[in-house]
């Protein structure tokens with residue numbers, strides 16, 4: 028008689044761990060975050076992951092401001108100022124400005140994506156922006172690995188020169204917000220490789 032035993036899963040290879048984190052990362056709406064603060068050591072590990080992004084000539088064209096706790100009230104005021112200075116039809120509405128202030132409090136942690144291109148950089152702007160985008164993706168993946176939900180937010184207020192000036196940044200590529208997920212993240216989809224890849228062999 029053959030004894031039936033549960034199949035032993037193969038050891039998870041390092042590649043599989045990374046691939047799973049990449050596949051698991053989802054853009055999560057701010058309404059689906061829990062209010063619990065993100066521990067400082069977790070935020071530091073996420074930021075460190077950001078700084079390990081590829082950067083042509085190691086220009087490291089990024090600065091990050093991390094807003095947590097009561098500092099998010101300041102961030103909300105900045106969002107409201109940027110909204111008031113923007114072109115939305117309701118930019119004079121007190122309710123719309125209050126919504127901007129409230130938005131900052133809905134996520135436990137915000138990380139600005141500030142583009143600081145060194146004056147000595149000899150690379151085109153797109154390469155510096157790409158480096159910051161790589162840093163952003165590293166942080167989104169690190170957050171996912173810590174079980175956090177996140178989103179890269181780049182709406183008008185998030186990239187406004189008013190917001191950038193308030194942070195002392197020459198330019199902004201938006202913010203990442205983070206928090207514990209309140210439930211399952213909605214799934215996403217991608218076109219199959221066959222639509223996007225040409226194999227030249």
Ligand SMILES: Cc1cc2nc3c(=O)[nH]c(=O)nc-3n(C[C@H](O)[C@H](O)[C@H](O)COP(=O)(O)O)c2cc1C
Nearest residue numbers: 052053054055178179180181182201213214215216
């Ligand atoms: C540069 C950049 C900016 C983005 N800005 C926003 C944004 O402002 N608001 C938003 O809801 N999602 C934003 N996203 C996230 C996309 O909407 C999201 O990646 C897409 O819907 C696919 O969902 P997924 O990330 O869960 O696969 C941004 C993504 C990138 C790469």
